[in-house]
Amino acid sequence: QVQLVESGGGLVQAGELLRLSCAASGRAFSMSAVGWFRQAPGKEREFVASISYSGGYAYYADSVKGRFGISRDNAKNMLYLQMNSLKPEDTAVYYCAARSTRYTSSASSTYDYWGQGTQVTVSS
Numbered sequence: 001q002v003q004l005v006e007s008g009g010g011l012v013q014a015g016e017l018l019r020l021s022c023a024a025s026g027r028a029f030s031m032s033a034v035g036w037f038r039q040a041p042g043k044e045r046e047f048v049a050s051i052s053y054s055g056g057y058a059y060y061a062d063s064v065k066g067r068f069g070i071s072r073d074n075a076k077n078m079l080y081l082q083m084n085s086l087k088p089e090d091t092a093v094y095y096c097a098a099r100s101t102r103y104t105s106s107a108s109s110t111y112d113y114w115g116q117g118t119q120v121t122v123s124s
Contacts (some may be wrong), residue, residue: 002026002098002113002119004079005102009094009118016086016122020113022079022096030074034105035111036081038092038120048094049081059104064090086122 008020021038035050049070050056058070060100069082079096097111 002028002032004096004113004115005116006094006115007095009120011121011123012086014018014074014087014124017082017084018086018120020083020094020118020120022081022082024077024079024098026077028032028100029077029098031102032098032100032113033102034072034079034096034098034121035071035077035104035106036094037108037111038090039117040089040092043092044109045095047108048105052104053102057104059106060067061106073119080098083120084121088124089110091120091122093119 003025005023036048037045039045049060053071055072067085071080095117096115098113099114
């Protein structure tokens with residue numbers, strides 16, 4: 001079992017940055033691949049980034065590649081998403097999620113544990 005709690009969302013202007021955090025509880029976190037997804041109003045939940053259990057492999061959606069960075073600290077049971085050069089189209093509720101395996105995936109259906117989400121709003 002893994003419990004996830006996101007924080008760090010807020011209202012920013014285009015071009016600014018935010019850092020999202022996800023606090024995990026449960027011994028399984030360090031053995032789990034984890035990721036970030038987002039859902040904008042009226043749209044389906046979409047993949048943002050994922051990272052393997054060791055942090056050695058990270059993958060990004062094309063829409064955020066070069067602007068966002070995913071990282072984890074297994075000693076602290078923490079997952080992060082550094083978001084730079086934010087755009088209005090990045091506005092969404094951001095969720096962290098964990099898999100029961102070590103390896104990443106961009107498919108939300110393969111993630112077993114989800115946080116409650118944190119709102120990110122980017123004004124133009």
